[in-house]
Amino acid sequence: xxxxxxxxxxxxxxxxxxxxxxxxxxxxxxxxxxxxxxxxxxxxxxxxxxxxxxxxxxxxxxxxxxxxxxxxxxxxxxxxxxxxxxxxxxxxxxxxxxxxxxxxxxxxxxxxxxxxxxxxxxxxxxxxxxxxxxxxxxxxxxxxxxxxxxxxxxxxxxxxxxxxxxxxxxxxxxxxxxxxxxxxxxxxxxxxxxxxxxxxxxxxxxxxxxxxxxxxxxxxxxxxxxxxxxxxxxxxxxxxxxxxxxxxxxxxxxxxxxxxxxxxxxxxxxxxxxxxxxxxxxxxxxx
Amino acid sequence: xxxxxxxxxxxxxxxxxxxxxxxxxxxxxxxxxxxxxxxxxxxxxxxxxxxxxxxxxxxxxxxxxxxxxxxxxxxxxxxxxxxxxxxxxxxxxxxxxxxxxxxxxxxxxxxxxxxxxxxxxxxxxxxxxxxxxxxxxxxxxxxxxxxxxxxxxxxxxxxxxxxxxxxxxxxxxxxxxxxxxxxxxxxxxxxxxxxxxxxxxxxxxxxxxxxxxxxxxxxxxxxxxxxxxxxxxxx
Numbered sequence: 122x123x124x125x126x127x128x129x130x131x132x133x134x135x136x137x138x139x140x141x142x143x144x145x146x147x148x149x150x151x152x153x154x155x156x157x158x159x160x161x162x163x164x165x166x167x168x169x170x171x172x173x174x175x176x177x178x179x180x181x182x183x184x185x186x187x188x189x190x191x192x193x194x195x196x197x198x199x200x201x202x203x204x205x206x207x208x209x210x211x212x213x214x215x216x217x218x219x220x221x222x223x224x225x226x227x228x229x230x231x232x233x234x235x236x237x238x239x240x241x242x243x244x245x246x247x248x249x250x251x252x253x254x255x256x257x258x259x260x261x262x263x264x265x266x267x268x269x270x271x272x273x274x275x276x277x278x279x280x281x282x283x284x285x286x287x288x289x290x291x292x293x294x295x296x297x298x299x300x301x302x303x304x305x306x307x308x309x310x311x312x313x314x315x316x317x318x319x320x321x322x323x324x325x326x327x328x329x330x331x332x333x334x335x336x337x338x339x340x341x342x343x344x345x346x347x348x349x350x351x352x353x354x355x356x357x358x359x360x361x362x363x364x365x366x367x368x369x370x371x372x373x374x375x376x377x378x379x380x381x382x383x384x385x386x387x388x389x390x391x392x393x394x395x396x397x398x399x400x401x402x403x404x405x406x407x408x
Numbered sequence: 409x410x411x412x413x414x415x416x417x418x419x420x421x422x423x424x425x426x427x428x429x430x431x432x433x434x435x436x437x438x439x440x441x442x443x444x445x446x447x448x449x450x451x452x453x454x455x456x457x458x459x460x461x462x463x464x465x466x467x468x469x470x471x472x473x474x475x476x477x478x479x480x481x482x483x484x485x486x487x488x489x490x491x492x493x494x495x496x497x498x499x500x501x502x503x504x505x506x507x508x509x510x511x512x513x514x515x516x517x518x519x520x521x522x523x524x525x526x527x528x529x530x531x532x533x534x535x536x537x538x539x540x541x542x543x544x545x546x547x548x549x550x551x552x553x554x555x556x557x558x559x560x561x562x563x564x565x566x567x568x569x570x571x572x573x574x575x576x577x578x579x580x581x582x583x584x585x586x587x588x589x590x591x592x593x594x595x596x597x598x599x600x601x602x603x604x605x606x607x608x609x610x611x612x613x614x615x616x617x618x619x620x621x622x623x624x625x626x627x628x629x630x631x632x633x634x635x636x637x638x639x640x641x642x643x
Contacts, residue, residue, distance in 0.1 A: 283510040286499065286506055286507060287507070287510070289498065289503075290496050290499060290507050293498055293499070294494055294496060296458055298496075299458070299479045300457075300478050300488045301479075301482055301556065302479050302482030302507075302508060302511050302560060303507060306477075
């Protein structure tokens with residue numbers, strides 16, 4: 122039993138890191154634009170497909186990761202400029218419906234372009250190590266580490282660079298940021314591009330762990346939303362902690378019930394959070 | 409330098425400014441007086457590009473700037489210090505100042521010069537440079553808001569109620585800051601409830617009522633003209 126718990130702890134942390142990579146983009150976008158991006162998971166899906174295609178051409182996983190991040194990042198910028206920028210400052214319901222529409226379009230596009238059968242991305246690292254009675258793939262550990270590194274890079278970017286300060290200032294006070302000469306519309310587009318690029322990278326990293334189909338997006342959207350709400354909307358650190366919390370919760374629940382039923386636990390956490398602490402579980406009292 | 413001619417501004421359907429005309433010359437301190445809700449703050453927001461004028465002209469050095477986005481105006485030399493100060497609470501003092509320094513055409517040397525100047529005028533900000541803006545006292549936040557505006561090397565600073573809610577000791581300090589800015593050659597359009605302070609700090613004053621300018625006179629005259637002050641401001 123102890124061995125199983127340890128294995129599930131590792132599984133939970135690995136899944137949590139990938140989820141955190143998706144959720145940090147989502148929460149960044151919400152924090153700065155008040156836009157609930159329903160198409161976020163579909164950017165993960167598009168990234169995964171694009172990664173799979175690039176990989177079948179180049180045969181190189183790392184090139185696929187880079188191409189997916191750049192192309193989907195640019196696509197995200199285009200998406201923001203055409204569908205969300207005109208809606209800025211309107212009723213949040215409008216942007217919610219708009220991104221929901223975009224989500225449907227992207228899913229159907231993927232179905233049309235890549236077909237209904239699952240694609241597999243070959244993992245770049247095939248070695249395994251002995252974890253009690255299991256042969257555990259190193260790739261899973263590498264995914265968690267790469268996700269952590271990417272989130273770390275985002276943090277350093279936000280903390281120390283000129284554009285990071287622009288993003289944080291705009292998140293706190295859009296009007297005053299503009300009055301200080303910060304090109305707010307450009308910052309919004311940039312943040313959306315960063316979020317989209319991170320989503321695409323999560324898709325490529327996640328690709329080898331499960332098949333890539335046009336429906337993985339919806340699943341990621343749902344899970345990312347759960348952690349963003351549990352972590353406190355717009356709060357980056359909170360979303361990362363909540364990703365870990367929810368994924369560990371699901372992993373431990375899978376010891377008792379089937380993995381499909383274990384997902385229920387995360388929604389239970391979501392409902393309880395909304396009932397008793399709607400501002401989020403991992404929010405410092407200051408914000 | 410800054411000229412408003414017949415400016416009309418709306419918030420949704422409510423008509424706030426009914427044709428405001430005023431002028432601020434280079435390096436001049438001009439007061440804008442009036443009771444609450446007559447449109448003083450809206451006038452400043454319109455100049456700063458935060459509210460779009462529906463009609464009329466706003467010109468800076470002869471160039472029409474009405475309707476330009478706020479961030480362009482900041483680069484053209486219009487700095488805005490709002491009533492609520494609106495410093496970035498979760499950014500450090502240094503980062504707050506940096507928001508005005510990372511603009512096109514800046515050099516590292518110039519950046520350092522401007523920062524040094526801000527810290528020289530406001531030594532307390534130098535002490536607290538790594539502290540989050542939200543942890544500063546009201547007076548320190550006001551200093552930060554003004555120092556942040558100075559980072560833009562503005563031609564004109566729009567100062568909205570800088571002494572509101574400050575301790576009397578701080579009010580004197582704000583007064584000194586206005587004089588310092590004036591000495592630097594920056595023009596100031598000052599909106600204040602504190603009439604004596606405004607009349608002392610400014611060379612001319614406009615008095616607003618119900619969205620229009622009702623009276624305009626040199627501050628020296630207004631200091632003696634108690635009737636006008638009483639009629640429009642009730643003090």
